[in-house]
Amino acid sequence: MNGIHDLGGRHGIGPIVREENEPVFHAEWERRAFAMFAGTFVFAGYSVDEFRHAIENIDPAHYLESSYYEHWLHAFEDILVKRGFITREEYDARIAKLVKNGGNDVVDA
Amino acid sequence: MSKPVSKPESDPAVRTRALESILVEKGLLDPKALDALVDIYEHKVGPRNGAKVVARAWVDPEYKKRLLSDATTAIKELGFSGLQGEDMVVVENTPEVHNLVVCTLCSCYPWPTLGLPPVWYKSAPYRARAVSDPRGVLKEFGTTLSENVEVRVWDTTAELRYLVLPERPADTENLTEQQLADLVTRDSMIGVTTLGSSAPTSASKH
Amino acid sequence: MLLTPDIVSAVASTGASARVAEHVAPRFRVGDRILVRNYNPATHTRLPGYLRGKRGIVEADYGVFAFPDTHAHSLGEKPQHCYSVRFTARELWGETASDRDTLRVDVFDDYMDLV
Incomplete structure (x- = not known):
């Protein structure tokens, strides 16, 4: 698909912004999201091609505004729901619960 | 067929926590297991690995020959292999050719030798412009090349991963392999800088 | 299968190559002049838009890999050759581009035809 991800040669996207002494990760959630690639790949058995395609389906405006690991997160959600490892309902409920509790670890079994 | 695009959702930190x-x-x-993976890519794998490959190629012509003909095997000789470096290609800068690596479709990058990519490499502006305006991009990184040099851009669209072998700086004959490795920056192995040039934020030692 | 701490290091240092150990005849040889197809699927592809309809020269044959366009949609690996193809900057970006600069793009068998 020739979506927003197909960026080669596009004009008007702006200057390249660099960060001096950039850390490998910018937040704790990025560490977890990064590691979930191998973690989910092993049990869900998806291909890197399927993973990339899930990223290509992100809303195009949001694609440009969101970070790399948010793209990954979107792909995990998309693939794991599609393959039945999680349901959208239980996921949304868990997010709501975490938000209510200030985003802290409030998982009670 | 492609699915309908999905809408942006809540804070990625909360979503990540929920999913995990x-x-x-x-x-x-x-x-x-996630902790162990983070530890590897935050502390053990990084551009120092690639720098060792480059320094070895500079001091050992036989190694360089192997590196340019079968990069995956030659890099593995130094102990670097695996995820996002399964099939490596090393491209050599010369006085006639300057190589520059980009992934316009996503953010493919050789993890075993360079670690995880910096944000700018994954950003839309770099991916958009590196293929159509490589000299402009190089200039932003403080790299100006003669018009006589061929700029050769590698758009890493498949499962090959590319590492640039920068030119060895002048007057380094007396340095040890380790000292040479210390001169090699991440950005020079992506190809946005040369080791003769002084880019303001090219250093990436960690 | 569960990713456990004891296998993390092996998973990281082994990876998962997309190469397919299958003999597939290459459609092109090094030196062939090719034309990239005007191929514009709404599904996954690794053909960047800027290459459609452009002419290049095959520089290297990297061997046989899974084809992302089918693999992404669970339609099989459709193993085929992937090549390094040379394009001039002028072919891709027009007369204002440098007459010296070039690009190398990794292109699959199914994306191109012989000129």
Whole structure:
């Protein structure tokens, strides 16, 4: 698909912004999201091609505004729901619960 | 057919926490395995690996020959292999040719030798412009090349991963292999800088 | 299968190559002049838009890999050759581009035809 991800040669996207002494990760959630690639790949058995395609389906405006690991997160959600490892309902409920509790670890079994 | 595009959702930190906690509860994910992965890519794998490959190629012509003909095997000789470096290609800068690597479609990058990519490499502006305006991009990184030099851009669209072998700086004959490795920057192995040039934020030692 | 701490290091240092150990005849040889197809699927592809309809020269044959366009949609690996193809900057970006600069793009068998 020739979506927003197909960026080669596009004009008007702006200057390249660099960060001096950039850390490998910018937040704790990025560490977890990064590691979930191998973690989910092993049990869900998806291909890197399927993973990339899930990223290509992100809303195009949001694609440009969101970070790399948010793209990954979107792909995990998309693939794991599609393959039945999680349901959208239980996921949304868990997010709501975490938000209510200030985003802290409030998982009670 | 492609699915309908999905809408942006809540804070990625909360979503990540929610996803991890559900998967852990279901017994699909071991959080300690995630810790171990983070440790590898935050502390053990990084551009120092690539720098060792480059320095070895500079001091050992036989190694360089192997590196340019079968990069995956030659890099593995130094102990670097695996995820996002399964099939490596090393391209050599010369006085006639300057190589520059980009992934316009996503953010493919050789993890075993360079670690995880910096944000700018994954950003839309770099991906958009590196293929159509490489000299402009190089200039932003403080790299100005003669018009006589061919700029050769590698758009890494498939499963090959590319590492640039920069030119060895002048007057380094007396340096040891380790000292040479210390001169090699991440950005020079992506190809946005040369080791003769002084880019303001090219250093990436960690 | 569960990713456990004891296998993390092996998973990281082994990876998962997309190469397919299958003999597939290459459609092109090094030195062939090719034309990239005007191929514009709404599904996954690794053909960047800027290459459609452009002419290049095959520089290297990297061997046989899974084809992302089918693999992404669970339609099989459709193993085929992937090549390094040379394009001039002028072919891709027009007369204002440098007459010296070039690009190398990894292109699959199914994306191109012989000129």
